[in-house]
Amino acid sequence: MGSSECSEVFFYPYSRSRGYLKELKVLFSRVADVVSSGDSVAVKTHMGEYGNTGHLRPPLVRRVCDLIKEAGGRPFVTDTTTLYPGRRFTATQHLATAAFNGFTEESLGAPIVIADGEEGHDGEWVGIPGRMTEGPFDKVKIAGRLLDADSMIVLSHVKGHFLAGFGGAIKNLAMGCVTKESKAAQHRAARALMDVSGCNGCAECVDVCSYGAMALVGETAERDEEACMSCNRCFFLCKQGVFTLPPQARDEFAVSVAHAAAGVAGQFHSRSAYINFVQDVTPLCDCVAASGLPVVADIGILASHDAVAIDRASLDLIAQSKPVGEFAHSSYPDILGRINDADSLDQVRVAQVLGMGTMEYELKEQSRNAG
Numbered sequence: 001m002g003s004s005e006c007s008e009v010f011f012y013p014y015s016r017s018r019g020y021l022k023e024l025k026v027l028f029s030r031v032a033d034v035v036s037s038g039d040s041v042a043v044k045t046h047m048g049e050y051g052n053t054g055h056l057r058p059p060l061v062r063r064v065c066d067l068i069k070e071a072g073g074r075p076f077v078t079d080t081t082t083l084y085p086g087r088r089f090t091a092t093q094h095l096a097t098a099a100f101n102g103f104t105e106e107s108l109g110a111p112i113v114i115a116d117g118e119e120g121h122d123g124e125w126v127g128i129p130g131r132m133t134e135g136p137f138d139k140v141k142i143a144g145r146l147l148d149a150d151s152m153i154v155l156s157h158v159k160g161h162f163l164a165g166f167g168g169a170i171k172n173l174a175m176g177c178v179t180k181e182s183k184a185a186q187h188r189a190a191r192a193l194m195d196v197s198g199c200n201g202c203a204e205c206v207d208v209c210s211y212g213a214m215a216l217v218g219e220t221a222e223r224d225e226e227a228c229m230s231c232n233r234c235f236f237l238c239k240q241g242v243f244t245l246p247p248q249a250r251d252e253f254a255v256s257v258a259h260a261a262a263g264v265a266g267q268f269h270s271r272s273a274y275i276n277f278v279q280d281v282t283p284l285c286d287c288v289a290a291s292g293l294p295v296v297a298d299i300g301i302l303a304s305h306d307a308v309a310i311d312r313a314s315l316d317l318i319a320q321s322k323p324v325g326e327f328a329h330s331s332y333p334d335i336l337g338r339i340n341d342a343d344s345l346d347q348v349r350v351a352q353v354l355g356m357g358t359m360e361y362e363l364k365e366q367s368r369n370a371g
Contacts, residue, residue, distance in 0.1 A: 006360045007309035011317075013300040013365065014279070020301075021063050024275075026366050027303040028067045031273035034151045034305070037072030042149035043110065044078055044176060046157060047098040050087035051289030054280040056157050058102040064153060064275065065110040073151070075110040077103065079176055080143050081120035082287065083183040084231040085210040091118045115143035116179045123147075123179040128259050129266040130355040136189065136256045140263035141179045151271040154307070158276050158314045159291065160283040163190055163253045165337035165344030167285050168311040169274040170351050174260035180229065186260050187230035189252030192243035196220050199242050205234035254346035261347075262354040265307060274310045276302045278317055283339045295335055296321040308357030311348050 010030045012023040035041055043064060048055030061077060068075040081094055088094040091114035098104070098112060105111050116122050123141040131138055146152070154172050161167040175183060201219035213227035214234060221242065223234075235243040246252075265272065279298035282291040299317050304310040315334070323330045330338070337344040352359050 005358050006362055007304060007306035007358055009302055009304040009306070009309050009313040009361045009363050011300055011302050011313070011363050011365050014298050015300075020060060023301060023366070024060070024063045025067060027275065027301055028064065031153075031275070031303050031305055032067070032071050034153070034271050034273045035068055035071045035073040036150070039073040039150035040148060041068050041073040041075045042078050042115075042146050042152040043068070043075050043155060044146075044152055044172060045155040046172065046176060046286045047079055047103045048101045049287050049289055050097045050100060052101075052286050052291055054157065054159060054282045054291050055101065055286040056155060056277055058107045060277065061103070061155060062108050064155060065108055068153065069109075076113050076149075077108050077110050078113045078115045078146065080116040080178065081114060081180065083180055083187065083229060084233050084287075085208065089210065090120070113145050115145035115177070117144065120180040123181075126263055126267060128263040128354070130262060130353070131259065132255075132350075132353065135259050136252065137185050137259065140185075140260045141182045142264055142267060143177055143179055146177055146264075147267065152268050154272065154274045156274065156276045157280065157286060158278045158318070159281055159285055160295070160336040160340055161285045161342075162340055163250055163342065164257055164347055165250070165254075165334065165340050165342035166315065168276055168314050169307040170261045170311050170347050170356070171257055173264045173307060174257040177264040178260055182260055184229040184231075186253065186256040187232065189256055190232065190245055190249035191228065191230040192232050192235035193246055194221070194223060194242055195244070196222075196242060198240045200240055202240070204237055205242075208233050208237055250342040251346060254343070255350050257347045258350035258354055258356070261307065261351055262356050265356050270305070272305075274304050274307050276310050276314045278302065278314050281318060281336070283336065293325050295323055295325075295327050295339070297324055304361075306357035306361070308348055308351045308359055309361035312345070312359045313361050313363055315344055315348070
């Protein structure tokens with residue numbers, strides 16, 4: 001889609017009611033043309049880290065699966081393993097965590113598939129359409145089971161993110177649809193710098209590293225840069241201040257996210273649609289158990305064929321909303337970016353440059369009797 005075009009973004013505001021099931025049917029009808037009879041349809045979502053409560057509720061995902069079936073499609077709900085060690089590091093762990101959070105084949109009415117395989121490496125390398133000359137990489141490894149799908153519906157919970165400022169449809173494509181290799185490539189720009197002058201030799205970073213990249217040499221931590229996958233578990237764990245983010249980490253991370261998303265989107269072209277849920281807008285993402293209290297009141301649901309437009313519209317709606325709770329006296333136009341010391345629009349701007357879509361959109365509020 002050229003950046004000079006204007007995309008449609010369909011919107012149902014929660015200020016009318018919280019009639020999720022009826023309104024999802026209306027919104028889905030606006031993008032249902034990506035599903036043809038007999039299609040295998042990937043329903044990409046985030047089922048939440050162990051202990052997280054802000055992720056999308058299973059009934060919302062179930063409703064979309066049922067609507068896909070009504071359109072003649074064969075849905076499967078999917079996500080990928082994590083780069084960082086935790087309760088979703090392998091497919092087995094991920095499925096167990098999903099079940100704990102209420103996501104099962106029975107509750108969703110569709111199979112659950114961890115698309116990058118047990119260890120997170122099953123996939124296929126593809127090129128990145130419209131790649132910038134100075135882009136961080138020229139290819140991305142898409143999770144293999146996603147490539148088996150005929151079409152894809154991307155369900156995104158809009159919330160904050162420590163590095164990207166916020167996460168929506170673009171971030172869902174970029175990090176959620178690729179293998180560990182391409183997750184690591186995106187995080188490379190934010191690999192923590194080390195100043196071992198403060199290291200006390202506690203070896204906690206060594207113990208937690210799933211990739212064997214950290215070692216204790218004498219009384220000091222040392223990192224194997226080739227083995228490191230940039231998961232930054234050490235950064236979040238270390239209490240001695242040994243690890244710090246590079247100065248341009250967030251800016252460069254946004255560029256990497258947009259490139260990875262463009263690689264994924266390029267495999268589906270006109271066969272993908274996006275539904276953003278602007279609710280439980282927490283400061284941090286669903287990968288964090290304690291992602292924080294909501295920043296704004298719940299806003300509504302958006303649907304579009306354009307990942308760039310729907311993310312821009314989501315951010316605009318948040319900017320137009322009054323912050324709540326501990327953020328009630330904030331007046332920043334990009335409150336999620338302010339909280340995370342990032343520009344939330346960076347990834348959106350780059351995605352537009354890469355030809356993923358346009359930030360120019362027409363917001364079409366759905367009437368009570370629409371559909």
